[in-house]
Amino acid sequence: MQAVEKKYVVAVDIGTTSTKTLLVERSGSIRAEHSIGYGIISELPGRAEQNPAEIYEAVIAGIREVIASSRVQANEILCVSFSSAMHSLIAIDAQFNPLTQSIIWADSRAVLQADRLKKSTEGHEVYLRTGTPLHPMSPLTKLMWLKENEFVIFAKTAWFVGIKDYILAKLFGRVVMDYSIASGTGLFNLAALAWDAEAMRIAGVSADRLPEPVPTTYRLLGLDASEAKRMGIELDTPFVVGAADGVLANLGVGAYEPGIFSVSVGTSGAVRTVVSKPIADPKGRLFCYALTENAWVVGGAINNGGILFRWVRDVLATEEAAEARRQGLDPYDYLAALAEKVPAGSEGLLMLPMLTGERAPHWNANARGVFFGLSLTHGKAHMIRSVLEGVVYGLYSVAAALTEVVGPGKEIRASGGFARSIFWRQIMTDVWGMPLVVPDVIESSGLGAAYLGLIAMGEVSDFSGVQAWIQTGTAHTVDIGNNKVYGQLFPLYEQVYDRLKDSFDDIARFQNGE
Incomplete structure (x- = not known):
């Protein structure tokens, strides 16, 4: 029997306001897409949480819908690859059940812990090693808050994970976190690609209560059979753990060379560029997150986009x-x-x-x-x-x-919701004094995840081929x-x-x- 060609990557982008799922052909064309929205729970001042089970179901439904709506056969799926928002924290038990909601980047309860860490002698040194600025968004400071304010839950927790790690644990029975998401926790030593001993001491956790760090191209096999059936995919379909939405947005708009600044504005916003090795800002203003072992994304995110x-x-x-x-x-x-x-x-x-x-x-x-x-x-x-x-x-x-x-x-590559506004883009061009280009794809993180899936599966060897996926739309001059x-x-x-x-x-x- 002739083998069926595996033509498609399913890209799942777990965002703050929705999970967007794409079915992407090898050529970069999007065959199908589906989006499922959800809310933020903010019942008390400073709280910003989401229901992990609701987001889990959005992932399952999104994969099922893009396959069903496109009429693609399950055996044509090469892999499922992930993008995810950063800085979420969920306490789970040994059976992967949540003990907390997903505490997201916008949660500011840990402001006192962040301020205390900033003023300490070790705080800046931890930043220089981990590349994550000292701020309430950081899972490091969230853990400090949990330890001091929810000590019963803190003591009962088997693992502290992010939203993508929770979903993959439910699907595969393994607790892993990719280097990219890990590098946004404030707990991950960028040089060693391992959990940082001093950061763990400050947070009050040990490495066995954190996920196993793995490369962004790491593949998981052994999918739960009942969930494979619900999604409409084959049981042996590889799941690529993927990376953070921000670093994948750079890849998705072709901004992986020095001098090209990727700017994405959705609910919040970010400016990023790619370098070949980890760099920390001596003044502590910027983040440094992993894309692969040889590509690191340096930049900063704003809350208000x-x-x-x-x-x-x-x-x-x-x-x-x-x-x-x-x-x-x-x-x-x-x-x-x-x-x-x-x-x-x-x-x-x-x-x-x-x-x-x-x-x-x-x-x-x-x-x-x-x-x-x-x-x-x-x-x-x-x-x-x-x-x-x-x-x-x-x-x-x-x-x-x-x-x-x-x-x-030398150039801005713009993506996200604001990229739909010609006027807003021109303001950016004029303020920055730099030409701005809008790739013809708005869902840059999802496309970046799809291309990373091809790398993980050995279909392509480097980032250069992603340029063929990107058609340049409007260009703005100053x-x-x-x-x-x-x-x-x-x-x-x-x-x-x-x-x-x-x-x-x-x-x-x-x-x-x-």
Whole structure:
């Protein structure tokens, strides 16, 4: 009997707001896609959690749906490969049952533990070895919080895992974590590719309570038979453990060469570039995460990306958003058109877009949003534009730190929800003073996972072939006049933050009822 050609990779991207599943052909064409959304549980101040079982079911359903809807045969699937959001933490028992919800990156309960670690003698040394900035998002500080506040659960826990590790443990009965996700925990020694002894001591855990670290190309076999049947795949289908969504987004947009900055903006945002060996920022502003043993992604993530535009739609400009809907228009397009009528720089109105605290480059969970320079000459359109500019300023502050550490960039590759907005992309081009290219694929993390699956299966040997997958869409060039305006305003943006830094701590204490 002639062997059936295995033509497809199933790529599963476990994100903060949804799990997106792609069925990708070897050529890079997406044959089918499916998305399942879920919410964030934030019943108390500082909490941001998700239900692990709900996300597990989204993974099962997503795989089943892309195979069924495409009418592809199960024996044509080469492998299933994963992308996942970083920094989640779940306590599980010996039977892989969750003892906590999935505590996600946006959870800020560990702010005191992060501050304490920052002020300690060992904190900066731990950062230099692990590449994860000291912040409440980090599983290291989350573990410190759990140990001090949920000690009964902490003592009962068999393993502390991330969301992808939990799903794979349920499917294969093994607790593993890829180097990429591990390098975002604050517990992983980048040079040794092993758990860091001092970080574990600070967290109060031993290596046997953490997953086994494995390469991003590691393949799992021995799928649970009942779950294979539910997904509609063959029992011997390899599952590639994959990597973090951020580093895979770089691969998915072809930004794996020095000087190309990948910028993705979804709910949050990030700036990243690829280097050949681990690099830590002496000032502690940037992360360093593994893609493979020879490719490391350096950059920084901001908390406040597309979530700010949603805030504009739902709070600041509700009447305008309602008018857009009455006209059958997309509210975001309508609001962007209003903002576009305002000159670059919003006629001197600056916005610090830190409504949910901030990660890179300041790593300040107490930071808050600010409109600065507001006068009677400013209207709502000015405020809308200043919000969009503020998000770009926040990203540019990360890029400035990145340039200082690894050298200047020559091109921006943009992806994520904001890449759909021509206006917002042009603002970025003008603020950064750098040409911007939009690959013709929005789901960059999923495509990156698919290509990593081909590498894991020995179908391709390096990253170069991913360029054939990427068709360049719109390219933006710098408006020199606008760039000059932004060059005057950006230093003022940073100055406003610096002068308000101590006041942010005071207002955060008031808001938290302290």
